[in-house]
Amino acid sequence: MKTVVIHGSTRINGNTEYLTYQAVPKDKGTHIYLRDHNIHPIVDQRHAEEGFDKINDDLKDLIDIILEHDIILFSTPIYWYSMSGPMKIFIDRWSQILRDPEYPHFREELRKKKVYLIAVGGDKPSIKGIPLVQQFNYICQFYDMSFEGYVVGRASKPGQIVHDKRALKQASLLFDT
Amino acid sequence: MKTVVIHGSTRINGNTEYLTYQAVPKDKGTHIYLRDHNIHPIVDQRHAEEGFDKINDDLKDLIDIILEHDIILFSTPIYWYSMSGPMKIFIDRWSQILRDPEYPHFREELRKKKVYLIAVGGDKPSIKGIPLVQQFNYICQFYDMSFEGYVVGRASKPGQIVHDKRALKQASLLFDT
Amino acid sequence: MKTVVIHGSTRINGNTEYLTYQAVPKDKGTHIYLRDHNIHPIVDQRHAEEGFDKINDDLKDLIDIILEHDIILFSTPIYWYSMSGPMKIFIDRWSQILRDPEYPHFREELRKKKVYLIAVGGDKPSIKGIPLVQQFNYICQFYDMSFEGYVVGRASKPGQIVHDKRALKQASLLFDT
């Protein structure tokens, strides 16, 4: 089972990354840091006559990497009770891949993936992070991916995540069951 | 009471806009179309020594307009069970305004606002749009803004919203109670 | 299409009933008032060797009535952010019907039903009633019933529901789309 981690954090070595490394150490699995890639926001042209404009950015490279793996771990700080902007932009663009003739088997491929989520927030994340968890669940449902588990950690200031013992433990057990 | 509508749609005259105009006609209130503005995604520098880098985009112009109004209506298509990317990027950047010395009264000002939400989605939005509603509720709680009401409409293809009679009616009654 | 309304309110002519009658007038459809019936709480004997004990109460009479209808409208006041106790007790007992040899086609029959929900609460029900809506959605998913719509009204003191114009309107349009 090959694992790819999609990091949505805009800060290097932040709390979310720290928690994520408890599940997938830095030197294991494939780590994609969205902040290091250029991804344009979607323009909804699903119903445009000519379809979507071609966009010259890193989207397809990242999609190709993801499709080579069995497990996708989304790792995002909680920004305003949802995933980070860069992660949202990235996922929004999957709508475009869905209609791209170069990816005729996109949904079929995703259906085989197992998905995990790690999210970290500062404002009562075990409660206020729930909508984010539900969103990922719906995204998984849409693609018929199996949403296997999630960990929500609590941290605001740099380094604070080390105090959330429960989350660290959960992350280290993420793939266990 | 002055109303500003923040449109998160990336498509002109789409279903979300149509539904929104039932609540605030195009020639009433102030309409901001985020797609016509340049807003950069946030880089989380809350904890950087020098704070946030200055960014030369339209963020502050839009914030200034919003602060002049009493009612904020967020209008967004539901992309992947959450707000559109452009709206997420815009709201993420409010974190930066919170720490901007030019906006010492930002929170204090927002506390006086009434907030409404109109969202349109194609995949069982009355259920699967719920996390989005909860997010806006938490955002309002954070800023101590009053979340007064929301309408979730159902539409996928262009023009389809006209069939969601319940949503159209609700939108037209949005400010009634 | 025959409609049965299951009233979970413990108070006669309360706000929830008033709102419900906007959708299904008292003299139309079949109205079951759970408070007028004797239903025992479930004892979980799904895994007991002898199965469930026979219970002499009104459960099966009500189930029989429900099965004769096409549309089920659950109508409940929001007690502590969930359905009323009597309604919970009633629904809990469906687990027993699921294993009752007298009802071999229970799930099959329910699969054909359309379900609606009307709920009334006093504490920000449009937000805090959301978990209740989600529960009914999951219940419908379990039985593969179609969850067609819901109205959440706001009222606390007797009669107060008349001021929630939006909810009254929504209730009157409940079966429209």
Next chain:
Amino acid sequence: MKTVVIHGSTRINGNTEYLTYQAVPKDKGTHIYLRDHNIHPIVDQRHAEEGFDKINDDLKDLIDIILEHDIILFSTPIYWYSMSGPMKIFIDRWSQILRDPEYPHFREELRKKKVYLIAVGGDKPSIKGIPLVQQFNYICQFYDMSFEGYVVGRASKPGQIVHDKRALKQASLLFDT
């Protein structure tokens, strides 16, 4: 810190109890098993002229026990995506205590409590148990009690909970942070 566990399970030694004992062993803390007590469902007489009828059951005995403790752990199997009927009936009746002249300091007393939740379900509880968690959160908000943490375990058949290693671990760490 004195802990009281309120068990909502209707089955002795079930999965929910097993998971709960990882957090509070049987011989520690105070354990209330609702199934061993007689509690009547509420009749909403909040607005009746004479107020609530006196009811001769175990409600006040249990309330008195709870008020002597600092930590309340609610332990419930997930029945139809919410708490068990007996627990719902019990909590519904708190509305009556709120208006009972014998308990003038009920809310004031509860405000000092820390609350935890342990719930076990068989149908994707990490997702479908979310509304239950949110309900408890709102209940805690209402009484201004501090909702400190929760564990949702997965089990359906007797004994199955031993396989949910993550939940067992979480339960054992419940009071740690």
